[in-house]
Amino acid sequence: MVTKGRYHHGDLHSALLDAAEALVRERGADGWSLREASARVGVSPSASYHHFASRDTLVRALSERTLAWLGERLRQECERAPGRRNDPQQRLIALGRGYVNWALEDPAVARLVLRGGATGPHSSIPTHPHDVLTAELDRLAEAGGLPALARPGAEFVLWAAIHGLAVLLTDGLIHIDGSRAVDVQTERVVRAALNGLAQETSPAAGWPAAHSAHTERLARHRSSQSTPEVDENH
Amino acid sequence: MVTKGRYHHGDLHSALLDAAEALVRERGADGWSLREASARVGVSPSASYHHFASRDTLVRALSERTLAWLGERLRQECERAPGRRNDPQQRLIALGRGYVNWALEDPAVARLVLRGGATGPHSSIPTHPHDVLTAELDRLAEAGGLPALARPGAEFVLWAAIHGLAVLLTDGLIHIDGSRAVDVQTERVVRAALNGLAQETSPAAGWPAAHSAHTERLARHRSSQSTPEVDENH
DNA sequence: CAGGAATCTCAACACTGTTCAGATTGGACT
Protein backbone atom coordinates (compact mmCIF):
# COMPACT_ATOMS: atom_id res chain seq x y z
CA MET A 1 0.00 0.00 0.00
CA VAL A 2 1.30 3.49 -0.87
CA THR A 3 -1.40 4.83 1.38
CA LYS A 4 0.57 6.37 4.24
CA GLY A 5 -0.13 9.97 5.02
CA ARG A 6 -0.58 11.01 1.43
CA TYR A 7 -3.30 13.41 0.54
CA HIS A 8 -3.91 11.71 -2.75
CA HIS A 9 -4.44 8.07 -2.15
CA GLY A 10 -3.18 6.65 -5.39
CA ASP A 11 -5.79 4.07 -6.19
CA LEU A 12 -8.77 4.88 -4.06
CA HIS A 13 -11.12 3.30 -6.57
CA SER A 14 -10.03 -0.27 -6.07
CA ALA A 15 -9.05 0.35 -2.46
CA LEU A 16 -12.68 1.15 -1.75
CA LEU A 17 -13.79 -1.94 -3.60
CA ASP A 18 -11.42 -4.03 -1.50
CA ALA A 19 -12.59 -2.48 1.75
CA ALA A 20 -16.23 -2.97 0.84
CA GLU A 21 -15.59 -6.59 -0.10
CA ALA A 22 -13.86 -7.23 3.21
CA LEU A 23 -16.67 -5.56 5.14
CA VAL A 24 -19.26 -7.62 3.34
CA ARG A 25 -17.41 -10.74 4.40
CA GLU A 26 -17.19 -9.57 8.00
CA ARG A 27 -20.62 -8.12 8.56
CA GLY A 28 -22.83 -9.57 5.84
CA ALA A 29 -24.18 -8.30 2.55
CA ASP A 30 -26.01 -5.34 4.10
CA GLY A 31 -24.25 -4.83 7.42
CA TRP A 32 -21.77 -2.22 6.28
CA SER A 33 -21.71 1.42 5.28
CA LEU A 34 -19.94 3.62 2.82
CA ARG A 35 -18.58 5.66 5.69
CA GLU A 36 -17.08 2.60 7.27
CA ALA A 37 -15.39 1.54 4.05
CA SER A 38 -14.03 5.06 3.59
CA ALA A 39 -12.72 5.18 7.16
CA ARG A 40 -11.01 1.83 6.74
CA VAL A 41 -9.18 3.12 3.70
CA GLY A 42 -8.29 6.21 5.71
CA VAL A 43 -10.24 8.72 3.73
CA SER A 44 -13.18 11.02 4.34
CA PRO A 45 -16.66 9.75 3.43
CA SER A 46 -17.11 12.31 0.70
CA ALA A 47 -13.93 11.27 -1.04
CA SER A 48 -15.60 8.18 -2.42
CA TYR A 49 -18.07 10.28 -4.34
CA HIS A 50 -15.32 11.19 -6.76
CA HIS A 51 -15.03 7.52 -7.71
CA PHE A 52 -18.56 6.21 -7.32
CA ALA A 53 -21.71 8.22 -7.91
CA SER A 54 -23.44 6.55 -4.98
CA ARG A 55 -23.20 3.69 -2.60
CA ASP A 56 -25.25 1.67 -5.05
CA THR A 57 -22.72 2.31 -7.78
CA LEU A 58 -20.01 0.93 -5.52
CA VAL A 59 -22.04 -2.20 -4.96
CA ARG A 60 -22.57 -2.65 -8.67
CA ALA A 61 -18.90 -2.13 -9.42
CA LEU A 62 -18.00 -4.73 -6.81
CA SER A 63 -20.53 -7.10 -8.32
CA GLU A 64 -19.09 -6.66 -11.77
CA ARG A 65 -15.54 -7.19 -10.61
CA THR A 66 -16.58 -10.31 -8.75
CA LEU A 67 -18.60 -11.71 -11.63
CA ALA A 68 -15.73 -11.21 -14.03
CA TRP A 69 -13.40 -12.99 -11.63
CA LEU A 70 -15.91 -15.80 -11.14
CA GLY A 71 -16.39 -16.19 -14.87
CA GLU A 72 -12.68 -16.63 -15.32
CA ARG A 73 -12.53 -19.17 -12.52
CA LEU A 74 -15.40 -21.13 -14.01
CA ARG A 75 -13.72 -21.18 -17.36
CA GLN A 76 -10.62 -22.67 -15.78
CA GLU A 77 -12.60 -25.26 -13.86
CA CYS A 78 -14.23 -26.37 -17.10
CA GLU A 79 -10.77 -26.92 -18.52
CA ARG A 80 -9.75 -29.09 -15.60
CA ALA A 81 -12.89 -31.21 -15.86
CA PRO A 82 -12.35 -34.99 -15.78
CA GLY A 83 -13.56 -37.47 -18.38
CA ARG A 84 -12.09 -38.65 -21.64
CA ARG A 85 -11.36 -35.97 -24.25
CA ASN A 86 -12.90 -33.18 -22.19
CA ASP A 87 -16.44 -34.50 -22.16
CA PRO A 88 -18.70 -31.43 -22.55
CA GLN A 89 -21.13 -32.81 -20.02
CA GLN A 90 -18.38 -33.15 -17.44
CA ARG A 91 -17.35 -29.61 -18.21
CA LEU A 92 -20.84 -28.35 -17.46
CA ILE A 93 -20.93 -30.30 -14.22
CA ALA A 94 -17.62 -28.71 -13.28
CA LEU A 95 -19.09 -25.32 -14.08
CA GLY A 96 -22.10 -25.93 -11.88
CA ARG A 97 -19.88 -27.07 -9.06
CA GLY A 98 -17.69 -24.03 -9.41
CA TYR A 99 -20.71 -21.75 -9.24
CA VAL A 100 -22.28 -23.40 -6.22
CA ASN A 101 -19.03 -23.96 -4.37
CA TRP A 102 -18.06 -20.33 -4.76
CA ALA A 103 -21.43 -19.29 -3.38
CA LEU A 104 -20.80 -21.45 -0.32
CA GLU A 105 -17.20 -20.41 0.16
CA ASP A 106 -18.01 -16.72 0.02
CA PRO A 107 -21.67 -16.60 1.01
CA ALA A 108 -21.94 -12.94 2.01
CA VAL A 109 -20.36 -11.67 -1.18
CA ALA A 110 -22.39 -14.17 -3.17
CA ARG A 111 -25.59 -12.91 -1.59
CA LEU A 112 -24.71 -9.38 -2.56
CA VAL A 113 -23.62 -10.24 -6.08
CA LEU A 114 -26.14 -12.87 -7.08
CA ARG A 115 -29.04 -10.71 -5.97
CA GLY A 116 -28.16 -8.51 -8.91
CA GLY A 117 -29.71 -5.31 -7.61
CA ALA A 118 -32.01 -4.69 -10.57
CA THR A 119 -28.87 -4.90 -12.71
CA GLY A 120 -29.45 -1.81 -14.76
CA PRO A 121 -28.50 -1.67 -18.44
CA HIS A 122 -24.87 -0.76 -18.03
CA SER A 123 -21.33 -2.07 -18.27
CA SER A 124 -20.18 -5.13 -20.11
CA ILE A 125 -18.56 -7.65 -17.82
CA PRO A 126 -15.58 -9.28 -19.56
CA THR A 127 -16.33 -12.92 -18.89
CA HIS A 128 -19.74 -13.11 -17.31
CA PRO A 129 -20.59 -16.54 -15.87
CA HIS A 130 -23.63 -16.54 -18.12
CA ASP A 131 -21.39 -16.26 -21.16
CA VAL A 132 -19.21 -19.12 -20.00
CA LEU A 133 -22.29 -21.24 -19.52
CA THR A 134 -23.67 -20.59 -23.00
CA ALA A 135 -20.27 -21.27 -24.52
CA GLU A 136 -20.11 -24.61 -22.77
CA LEU A 137 -23.64 -25.38 -23.86
CA ASP A 138 -22.68 -24.64 -27.44
CA ARG A 139 -19.84 -27.06 -27.09
CA LEU A 140 -22.24 -29.72 -25.91
CA ALA A 141 -24.62 -29.02 -28.77
CA GLU A 142 -21.83 -29.30 -31.32
CA ALA A 143 -20.83 -32.63 -29.82
CA GLY A 144 -24.35 -33.79 -30.55
CA GLY A 145 -25.44 -33.97 -26.93
CA LEU A 146 -28.42 -31.72 -27.41
CA PRO A 147 -31.36 -31.79 -29.82
CA ALA A 148 -31.09 -28.82 -32.15
CA LEU A 149 -34.54 -27.56 -31.25
CA ALA A 150 -33.52 -27.24 -27.63
CA ARG A 151 -30.81 -24.72 -28.24
CA PRO A 152 -32.42 -21.30 -28.19
CA GLY A 153 -33.34 -20.89 -24.56
CA ALA A 154 -31.68 -24.03 -23.25
CA GLU A 155 -29.23 -21.84 -21.36
CA PHE A 156 -32.06 -20.57 -19.19
CA VAL A 157 -33.18 -23.93 -17.89
CA LEU A 158 -29.61 -24.83 -16.98
CA TRP A 159 -28.82 -21.43 -15.54
CA ALA A 160 -32.05 -21.42 -13.55
CA ALA A 161 -31.14 -24.80 -12.07
CA ILE A 162 -27.61 -23.86 -11.06
CA HIS A 163 -28.39 -20.33 -9.97
CA GLY A 164 -31.45 -21.57 -8.12
CA LEU A 165 -29.45 -24.07 -6.12
CA ALA A 166 -26.77 -21.50 -5.31
CA VAL A 167 -29.31 -18.93 -4.17
CA LEU A 168 -31.31 -21.38 -2.10
CA LEU A 169 -28.09 -22.30 -0.32
CA THR A 170 -26.73 -18.82 0.31
CA ASP A 171 -30.13 -17.56 1.44
CA GLY A 172 -30.35 -20.38 3.95
CA LEU A 173 -33.55 -21.83 2.49
CA ILE A 174 -31.77 -25.12 1.99
CA HIS A 175 -28.96 -26.62 3.96
CA ILE A 176 -26.64 -29.43 2.89
CA ASP A 177 -24.06 -30.86 5.24
CA GLY A 178 -20.61 -31.54 3.87
CA SER A 179 -18.95 -30.27 0.72
CA ARG A 180 -19.07 -33.76 -0.72
CA ALA A 181 -22.86 -33.83 -0.45
CA VAL A 182 -23.04 -30.39 -2.04
CA ASP A 183 -21.04 -31.60 -5.02
CA VAL A 184 -23.27 -34.62 -5.40
CA GLN A 185 -26.45 -32.60 -5.27
CA THR A 186 -25.06 -30.03 -7.69
CA GLU A 187 -24.07 -32.71 -10.14
CA ARG A 188 -27.53 -34.10 -9.77
CA VAL A 189 -29.16 -30.80 -10.61
CA VAL A 190 -26.98 -30.23 -13.67
CA ARG A 191 -27.46 -33.79 -14.89
CA ALA A 192 -31.21 -33.53 -14.48
CA ALA A 193 -31.35 -30.30 -16.45
CA LEU A 194 -29.19 -31.70 -19.23
CA ASN A 195 -31.08 -34.97 -19.38
CA GLY A 196 -34.32 -33.05 -19.44
CA LEU A 197 -33.08 -30.87 -22.27
CA ALA A 198 -31.83 -33.86 -24.23
CA GLN A 199 -35.31 -35.36 -24.00
CA GLU A 200 -37.15 -32.32 -25.28
CA THR A 201 -39.45 -33.27 -28.09
CA SER A 202 -42.02 -30.63 -29.00
CA PRO A 203 -40.88 -27.33 -30.54
CA ALA A 204 -43.24 -25.57 -28.11
CA ALA A 205 -43.18 -22.29 -30.02
CA GLY A 206 -43.03 -19.05 -28.15
CA TRP A 207 -39.63 -18.45 -26.61
CA PRO A 208 -37.61 -16.60 -29.19
CA ALA A 209 -38.28 -13.50 -27.11
CA ALA A 210 -36.33 -14.78 -24.12
CA HIS A 211 -32.92 -13.28 -23.59
CA SER A 212 -30.71 -12.39 -20.68
CA ALA A 213 -30.10 -8.83 -19.64
CA HIS A 214 -26.44 -9.45 -20.24
CA THR A 215 -26.73 -10.55 -23.85
CA GLU A 216 -28.93 -7.52 -24.30
CA ARG A 217 -26.20 -5.31 -22.95
CA LEU A 218 -23.57 -6.85 -25.17
CA ALA A 219 -25.69 -6.40 -28.26
CA ARG A 220 -26.32 -2.78 -27.45
CA HIS A 221 -22.67 -2.27 -26.69
CA ARG A 222 -21.53 -3.74 -29.98
CA SER A 223 -24.00 -1.84 -32.13
CA SER A 224 -23.20 1.59 -30.72
CA GLN A 225 -19.84 2.67 -29.42
CA SER A 226 -21.23 6.12 -28.68
CA THR A 227 -22.98 5.21 -25.44
CA PRO A 228 -21.70 7.65 -22.81
CA GLU A 229 -20.36 6.40 -19.53
CA VAL A 230 -22.88 6.56 -16.72
CA ASP A 231 -20.28 6.49 -13.99
CA GLU A 232 -19.65 10.21 -14.19
CA ASN A 233 -20.16 12.57 -11.29
CA HIS A 234 -20.33 16.35 -10.84
CA MET B 1 -60.74 1.25 8.99
CA VAL B 2 -61.54 2.01 12.63
CA THR B 3 -58.42 4.09 12.67
CA LYS B 4 -59.78 7.62 13.00
CA GLY B 5 -58.45 9.69 15.84
CA ARG B 6 -58.29 6.82 18.29
CA TYR B 7 -55.34 6.56 20.59
CA HIS B 8 -55.38 2.80 20.43
CA HIS B 9 -55.32 1.70 16.86
CA GLY B 10 -57.13 -1.58 17.12
CA ASP B 11 -55.05 -3.81 14.90
CA LEU B 12 -51.75 -2.07 14.43
CA HIS B 13 -49.96 -5.33 13.85
CA SER B 14 -51.54 -6.20 10.54
CA ALA B 15 -52.03 -2.55 9.62
CA LEU B 16 -48.25 -2.16 9.69
CA LEU B 17 -47.84 -5.27 7.60
CA ASP B 18 -50.29 -3.88 5.06
CA ALA B 19 -48.57 -0.50 4.94
CA ALA B 20 -45.16 -2.10 4.54
CA GLU B 21 -46.45 -4.31 1.77
CA ALA B 22 -47.92 -1.34 -0.07
CA LEU B 23 -44.70 0.65 0.34
CA VAL B 24 -42.65 -2.23 -1.01
CA ARG B 25 -44.87 -2.25 -4.08
CA GLU B 26 -44.54 1.50 -4.54
CA ARG B 27 -40.88 2.05 -3.81
CA GLY B 28 -39.23 -1.33 -4.19
CA ALA B 29 -38.04 -3.99 -1.78
CA ASP B 30 -35.61 -1.67 0.04
CA GLY B 31 -36.92 1.81 -0.74
CA TRP B 32 -39.04 2.25 2.36
CA SER B 33 -38.64 2.85 6.05
CA LEU B 34 -40.27 1.81 9.26
CA ARG B 35 -41.00 5.45 9.98
CA GLU B 36 -42.80 5.84 6.71
CA ALA B 37 -44.95 2.80 7.31
CA SER B 38 -45.80 4.04 10.79
CA ALA B 39 -46.68 7.48 9.50
CA ARG B 40 -48.95 6.00 6.85
CA VAL B 41 -50.83 4.10 9.48
CA GLY B 42 -51.04 7.33 11.49
CA VAL B 43 -48.91 6.27 14.40
CA SER B 44 -45.60 7.27 15.89
CA PRO B 45 -42.48 5.38 14.80
CA SER B 46 -41.89 3.90 18.22
CA ALA B 47 -45.37 2.44 18.36
CA SER B 48 -44.38 -0.32 16.01
CA TYR B 49 -41.81 -1.61 18.47
CA HIS B 50 -44.62 -2.94 20.60
CA HIS B 51 -45.57 -5.26 17.75
CA PHE B 52 -42.26 -6.03 16.05
CA ALA B 53 -38.92 -6.26 17.79
CA SER B 54 -37.18 -4.59 14.87
CA ARG B 55 -37.63 -3.57 11.30
CA ASP B 56 -36.19 -6.91 10.31
CA THR B 57 -38.83 -8.71 12.32
CA LEU B 58 -41.48 -6.81 10.39
CA VAL B 59 -39.92 -7.90 7.12
CA ARG B 60 -39.84 -11.50 8.24
CA ALA B 61 -43.44 -11.39 9.40
CA LEU B 62 -44.47 -9.96 6.03
CA SER B 63 -42.49 -12.67 4.28
CA GLU B 64 -44.18 -15.37 6.28
CA ARG B 65 -47.63 -13.99 5.68
CA THR B 66 -46.92 -13.75 1.98
CA LEU B 67 -45.42 -17.23 1.74
CA ALA B 68 -48.42 -18.73 3.50
CA TRP B 69 -50.74 -16.95 1.11
CA LEU B 70 -48.67 -18.04 -1.87
CA GLY B 71 -48.62 -21.63 -0.70
CA GLU B 72 -52.39 -21.62 -0.52
CA ARG B 73 -52.66 -20.13 -3.98
CA LEU B 74 -50.29 -22.72 -5.40
CA ARG B 75 -52.29 -25.49 -3.86
CA GLN B 76 -55.39 -24.18 -5.56
CA GLU B 77 -53.68 -23.82 -8.90
CA CYS B 78 -52.57 -27.43 -8.69
CA GLU B 79 -56.20 -28.40 -8.21
CA ARG B 80 -57.25 -26.50 -11.33
CA ALA B 81 -54.51 -28.09 -13.43
CA PRO B 82 -55.62 -29.46 -16.81
CA GLY B 83 -55.11 -33.02 -18.06
CA ARG B 84 -57.05 -36.22 -17.57
CA ARG B 85 -57.56 -37.39 -13.99
CA ASN B 86 -55.44 -34.66 -12.50
CA ASP B 87 -52.16 -35.68 -14.08
CA PRO B 88 -49.50 -35.12 -11.38
CA GLN B 89 -47.08 -33.79 -13.94
CA GLN B 90 -49.58 -31.17 -15.07
CA ARG B 91 -50.12 -30.25 -11.45
CA LEU B 92 -46.43 -29.62 -10.99
CA ILE B 93 -46.32 -27.52 -14.12
CA ALA B 94 -49.23 -25.50 -12.77
CA LEU B 95 -47.33 -25.08 -9.52
CA GLY B 96 -44.26 -23.82 -11.32
CA ARG B 97 -46.34 -21.38 -13.32
CA GLY B 98 -48.04 -20.13 -10.20
CA TYR B 99 -44.71 -19.52 -8.52
CA VAL B 100 -43.13 -17.72 -11.47
CA ASN B 101 -46.23 -15.77 -12.42
CA TRP B 102 -46.64 -14.50 -8.89
CA ALA B 103 -43.04 -13.36 -8.88
CA LEU B 104 -43.69 -11.38 -12.05
CA GLU B 105 -47.03 -9.96 -10.97
CA ASP B 106 -45.65 -8.71 -7.67
CA PRO B 107 -41.94 -8.34 -8.36
CA ALA B 108 -41.01 -6.00 -5.51
CA VAL B 109 -42.67 -8.10 -2.85
CA ALA B 110 -41.26 -11.23 -4.46
CA ARG B 111 -37.76 -9.79 -4.32
CA LEU B 112 -38.17 -9.10 -0.65
CA VAL B 113 -39.74 -12.43 0.19
CA LEU B 114 -37.76 -14.80 -2.01
CA ARG B 115 -34.47 -13.38 -0.82
CA GLY B 116 -35.30 -14.99 2.51
CA GLY B 117 -33.13 -12.74 4.66
CA ALA B 118 -31.10 -15.53 6.23
CA THR B 119 -34.43 -17.03 7.29
CA GLY B 120 -33.56 -17.70 10.87
CA PRO B 121 -34.84 -20.74 12.74
CA HIS B 122 -38.24 -19.40 13.73
CA SER B 123 -41.94 -19.65 13.00
CA SER B 124 -43.72 -22.39 11.13
CA ILE B 125 -45.45 -21.12 8.03
CA PRO B 126 -48.80 -22.88 7.60
CA THR B 127 -48.57 -23.90 3.96
CA HIS B 128 -45.08 -23.09 2.78
CA PRO B 129 -44.64 -23.33 -1.02
CA HIS B 130 -41.90 -25.82 -0.36
CA ASP B 131 -44.34 -28.10 1.42
CA VAL B 132 -46.83 -27.88 -1.44
CA LEU B 133 -44.09 -28.80 -3.86
CA THR B 134 -42.96 -31.86 -1.94
CA ALA B 135 -46.57 -32.99 -1.55
CA GLU B 136 -47.09 -32.77 -5.30
CA LEU B 137 -43.82 -34.59 -5.88
CA ASP B 138 -45.01 -37.37 -3.59
CA ARG B 139 -48.17 -37.60 -5.63
CA LEU B 140 -46.10 -37.99 -8.77
CA ALA B 141 -43.94 -40.65 -7.16
CA GLU B 142 -46.99 -42.63 -6.05
CA ALA B 143 -48.33 -42.48 -9.59
CA GLY B 144 -45.11 -44.15 -10.67
CA GLY B 145 -43.70 -41.15 -12.49
CA LEU B 146 -40.48 -41.13 -10.53
CA PRO B 147 -37.85 -43.79 -9.83
CA ALA B 148 -37.86 -44.62 -6.15
CA LEU B 149 -34.18 -43.85 -5.77
CA ALA B 150 -34.78 -40.29 -6.94
CA ARG B 151 -37.09 -39.39 -4.11
CA PRO B 152 -34.97 -38.19 -1.26
CA GLY B 153 -33.65 -34.89 -2.54
CA ALA B 154 -35.68 -34.75 -5.73
CA GLU B 155 -37.55 -31.77 -4.33
CA PHE B 156 -34.36 -29.75 -4.39
CA VAL B 157 -33.65 -30.13 -8.08
CA LEU B 158 -37.21 -29.13 -8.92
CA TRP B 159 -37.31 -26.32 -6.40
CA ALA B 160 -33.95 -25.04 -7.56
CA ALA B 161 -35.20 -24.94 -11.13
CA ILE B 162 -38.44 -23.10 -10.36
CA HIS B 163 -37.01 -20.80 -7.72
CA GLY B 164 -34.02 -20.10 -9.93
CA LEU B 165 -36.18 -19.02 -12.83
CA ALA B 166 -38.33 -16.83 -10.60
CA VAL B 167 -35.32 -15.15 -9.02
CA LEU B 168 -33.53 -14.60 -12.32
CA LEU B 169 -36.66 -12.87 -13.57
CA THR B 170 -37.39 -10.67 -10.57
CA ASP B 171 -33.74 -9.68 -10.26
CA GLY B 172 -33.70 -8.61 -13.89
CA LEU B 173 -30.94 -11.01 -14.88
CA ILE B 174 -33.25 -12.52 -17.46
CA HIS B 175 -36.05 -10.92 -19.36
CA ILE B 176 -38.86 -12.66 -21.20
CA ASP B 177 -41.41 -10.72 -23.22
CA GLY B 178 -45.03 -11.71 -22.89
CA SER B 179 -46.76 -13.75 -20.24
CA ARG B 180 -47.35 -16.49 -22.78
CA ALA B 181 -43.62 -16.87 -23.36
CA VAL B 182 -43.05 -16.94 -19.61
CA ASP B 183 -45.50 -19.79 -19.22
CA VAL B 184 -43.83 -21.70 -22.01
CA GLN B 185 -40.37 -21.26 -20.57
CA THR B 186 -41.56 -22.18 -17.09
CA GLU B 187 -43.20 -25.33 -18.35
CA ARG B 188 -39.98 -26.11 -20.12
CA VAL B 189 -37.94 -25.76 -16.95
CA VAL B 190 -40.31 -27.93 -14.93
CA ARG B 191 -40.52 -30.58 -17.65
CA ALA B 192 -36.76 -30.68 -17.98
CA ALA B 193 -36.31 -31.15 -14.24
CA LEU B 194 -38.94 -33.89 -14.09
CA ASN B 195 -37.57 -35.66 -17.18
CA GLY B 196 -34.12 -35.43 -15.74
CA LEU B 197 -35.26 -36.89 -12.45
CA ALA B 198 -37.14 -39.68 -14.18
CA GLN B 199 -33.93 -40.65 -15.96
CA GLU B 200 -31.79 -40.85 -12.88
CA THR B 201 -29.95 -44.13 -12.75
CA SER B 202 -27.13 -44.31 -10.21
CA PRO B 203 -27.86 -44.17 -6.50
CA ALA B 204 -25.01 -41.65 -6.14
CA ALA B 205 -24.76 -41.98 -2.41
CA GLY B 206 -24.22 -38.92 -0.29
CA TRP B 207 -27.33 -36.76 -0.08
CA PRO B 208 -29.27 -38.00 2.91
CA ALA B 209 -27.95 -34.95 4.75
CA ALA B 210 -29.77 -32.51 2.49
CA HIS B 211 -32.81 -30.87 3.95
CA SER B 212 -34.57 -27.54 3.75
CA ALA B 213 -34.48 -25.05 6.57
CA HIS B 214 -38.22 -25.28 6.67
CA THR B 215 -38.45 -29.01 7.21
CA GLU B 216 -35.82 -28.49 9.87
CA ARG B 217 -38.00 -25.93 11.57
CA LEU B 218 -41.06 -28.15 11.44
CA ALA B 219 -39.18 -31.05 12.95
CA ARG B 220 -37.87 -28.92 15.78
CA HIS B 221 -41.30 -27.46 16.34
CA ARG B 222 -42.97 -30.83 16.55
CA SER B 223 -40.43 -32.33 18.92
CA SER B 224 -40.48 -29.52 21.46
CA GLN B 225 -43.43 -27.35 22.30
CA SER B 226 -41.39 -25.47 24.86
CA THR B 227 -39.52 -23.24 22.40
CA PRO B 228 -40.13 -19.67 23.58
CA GLU B 229 -41.42 -17.05 21.18
CA VAL B 230 -38.71 -14.82 19.79
CA ASP B 231 -41.12 -12.07 18.88
CA GLU B 232 -41.11 -10.59 22.34
CA ASN B 233 -40.01 -7.07 23.10
CA HIS B 234 -38.99 -5.07 26.18
C1' DC C 1 -65.01 2.61 40.08
C1' DA C 2 -60.11 1.59 41.06
C1' DG C 3 -55.76 0.09 39.21
C1' DG C 4 -52.63 -2.58 36.46
C1' DA C 5 -51.44 -3.85 31.82
C1' DA C 6 -51.39 -2.77 27.20
C1' DT C 7 -50.68 0.62 23.98
C1' DC C 8 -49.11 4.75 22.11
C1' DT C 9 -46.35 9.60 22.11
C1' DC C 10 -42.24 12.55 22.55
C1' DA C 11 -37.68 13.48 22.59
C1' DA C 12 -33.40 11.96 21.98
C1' DC C 13 -29.29 8.97 20.42
C1' DA C 14 -25.97 7.41 17.07
C1' DC C 15 -25.69 6.54 12.54
C1' DT C 16 -26.58 6.70 7.55
C1' DG C 17 -26.10 8.51 2.37
C1' DT C 18 -25.34 12.67 0.13
C1' DT C 19 -23.98 17.56 -1.03
C1' DC C 20 -21.01 21.53 -1.47
C1' DA C 21 -17.62 25.09 -0.67
C1' DG C 22 -12.94 25.16 -0.05
C1' DA C 23 -8.09 23.13 0.86
C1' DT C 24 -4.42 20.30 -1.22
C1' DT C 25 -1.93 18.12 -4.65
C1' DG C 26 0.07 16.10 -9.24
C1' DG C 27 1.11 16.91 -13.84
C1' DA C 28 1.10 19.46 -18.12
C1' DC C 29 2.50 23.57 -20.52
C1' DT C 30 5.26 27.47 -21.19
Added chain:
DNA sequence: AGTCCAATCTGAACAGTGTTGAGATTCCTG
Protein backbone atom coordinates in the same frame (compact mmCIF):
# COMPACT_ATOMS: atom_id res chain seq x y z
C1' DA D 1 11.89 26.42 -13.73
C1' DG D 2 7.49 28.15 -12.43
C1' DT D 3 2.38 28.59 -13.23
C1' DC D 4 -1.93 27.06 -13.40
C1' DC D 5 -5.63 23.80 -14.07
C1' DA D 6 -7.94 19.75 -13.14
C1' DA D 7 -8.15 15.98 -10.22
C1' DT D 8 -8.53 14.72 -5.68
C1' DC D 9 -9.56 14.97 -0.92
C1' DT D 10 -11.47 17.47 3.56
C1' DG D 11 -14.96 19.54 6.80
C1' DA D 12 -19.16 20.69 7.96
C1' DA D 13 -23.65 20.33 7.20
C1' DC D 14 -28.55 18.31 5.85
C1' DA D 15 -32.34 15.28 5.97
C1' DG D 16 -33.51 10.87 7.10
C1' DT D 17 -32.85 6.24 9.36
C1' DG D 18 -33.47 2.40 13.23
C1' DT D 19 -33.86 2.19 18.00
C1' DT D 20 -34.49 3.38 22.97
C1' DG D 21 -36.50 5.09 27.33
C1' DA D 22 -39.48 7.82 30.17
C1' DG D 23 -43.92 9.20 30.48
C1' DA D 24 -48.88 9.89 28.83
C1' DT D 25 -53.28 7.68 27.48
C1' DT D 26 -56.53 4.18 27.15
C1' DC D 27 -58.62 -0.40 27.74
C1' DC D 28 -60.03 -4.10 30.56
C1' DT D 29 -60.39 -6.78 34.65
C1' DG D 30 -61.74 -7.19 39.41
